[in-house]
Amino acid sequence: xxxxxxxxxxxxxxxxxxxxxxxxxxxxxxxxxxxxxxxxxxxxxxxxxxxxxxxxxxxxxxxxxxxxxxxxxxxxxxxxxxxxxxxxxxxxxxxxxxxxxxxxxxxxxxxxxxxxxxxxxxxxxxxxxxxxxxxxxxxxxxxxxxxxxxxxxxxxxxxxxxxxxxxxxxxxxxxxxxxxxxxxxxxxxxxxxxxxxxxxxxxxxxxxxxxxxxxxxxxxxxxxxxxxxxxxxxxxxxxx
Ligand code: ZN
Numbered sequence: 554x555x556x557x558x559x560x561x562x563x564x565x566x567x568x569x570x571x572x573x574x575x576x577x578x579x580x581x582x583x584x585x586x587x588x589x590x591x592x593x594x595x596x597x598x599x600x601x602x603x604x605x606x607x608x609x610x611x612x613x614x615x616x617x618x619x620x621x622x623x624x625x626x627x628x629x630x631x632x633x634x635x636x637x638x639x640x641x642x643x644x645x646x647x648x649x650x651x652x653x654x655x656x657x658x659x660x661x662x663x664x665x666x667x668x669x670x671x672x673x674x675x676x677x678x679x680x681x682x683x684x685x686x687x688x689x690x691x692x693x694x695x696x697x698x699x700x701x702x703x704x705x706x707x708x709x710x711x712x713x714x715x716x717x718x719x720x721x722x723x724x725x726x727x728x729x730x731x732x733x734x735x736x737x738x739x740x741x742x743x744x745x746x747x748x749x750x751x752x753x754x755x756x757x758x759x760x761x762x763x764x765x766x767x768x769x770x771x772x773x774x775x776x777x778x779x780x781x782x783x784x785x786x787x788x789x790x791x792x793x
Contacts, residue, residue, distance in 0.1 A: 554663055556580070556756040559737045561588035561669070561702025562615065563605065565595030565641065566741025566789075569750040570604060572767035573740050580754050586662065588702040588737065589615025589669030592653070593634060594785050595741050596775035598641045602649055614656035615669040615702065616678040621645060622653040625678075633782040640781060666694035670703045680704050684718045687734050698727070698760075699734045700753070706745045707738030707753075707762045724761040738762055742785075748792035 558577040563570050577585060587609040592598035598621070605612060619625040620638045627635045645653070658675040660667045671679045671686070672693035681690055681701055687710045690699070709721045712732045727733065738751025745751075749764035769789050776786045 554758070555583035556754075557584040557586055557662075558582045559586045559588065559700050559735075559753040559755065560609075560740050561737050562590040562705050562739035562741060563587070563595075563601050564590055564617065564739065564741035565592050565598040565601050566750075566767075566772050567595075567597035567600050567604075568769070568772045569741045569767045570601050572765050573750050573752045574604070574608060576763065576765045577752065577754075580756070582754065582756065584610045584662070586610065586665075586667060586700070587612045588667060588700060589613040589656070590617045590702065590739075591615070592621045592638075592641050592645070593617025594637050594781075595772065596779045596781060598644050599646075599649060601741075602645075602652065606652065611660055611662060611667065612656055613660060613667060613669050614653065614658055617641075618653045618656060622650050624654060633784050636782055637785060640779065661696060664697045666696040666699045668694075668699070668701055671701065672699055678703065681734065681736070682706060684710065684720070687712070687718055688716070690734065691732060697729070697732050698755075699732075701734060701736050702739070704736060704744070705739035705742055706736060707751050708734075708736045709760060709762065710734045724759050727755075727758045727760060733760070735760060735762075738764075742789065743792040744788075746792050748790060 737753035
């Protein structure tokens with residue numbers, strides 16, 4: 554199977570994206586997969602979209618991409634997210650909006666099912682964060698692996714044929730008897746208490762979630778200059 558890097562939730566954070574792509578280049582993977590949320594929250598939506606269009610072999614839509622493209626209503630967005638989407642809309646040209654609008658919700662690549670939110674009702678943008686959510690969602694895809702983003706909290710969950718689900722850490726060898734749901738974490742707005750950008754590498758049947766530092770202060774300065782909400786600026790420092 555081809556080696557791949559999987560990234561998600563860039564959220565217009567150019568410094569984090571550039572830093573992650575530099576690390577990915579060192580890995581010399583065959584394929585780069587992007588699981589959605591290119592825009593929203595951060596100060597560089599157009600730049601991040603252009604880079605992803607250039608570098609990613611597969612790109613999916615996230616809820617913020619859909620919101621920026623006018624495809625989903627924002628009533629369930631918190632006020633900060635909504636403000637950032639409104640700011641983002643003014644920074645995208647019509648071809649960039651068309652491009653966001655054309656991104657698929659799900660895709661299959663080899664033995665991987667790819668989706669931003671959940672295999673069950675991807676257009677509803679549910680969160681998949683615990684074993685109960687995972688158990689429910691294993692019934693909605695057929696492939697051995699499912700890669701998700703959306704919650705910005707990385708994990709690797711393994712399900713045995715008997716239905717036992719375990720959360721695994723570190724470098725995980727993919728066992729052919731089992732199935733997996735993997736959240737790659739967020740490139741541009743981590744929320745697991747670690748402010749470093751997150752991404753996943755799958756090579757020779759070993760999957761590992763990696764982290765890399767980036768110039769957070771530079772991103773924050775751009776956000777401040779853009780007048781984006783202070784809450785969104787502050788959370789980058791603590792990764793929450
Ligand atoms: Zn997101």
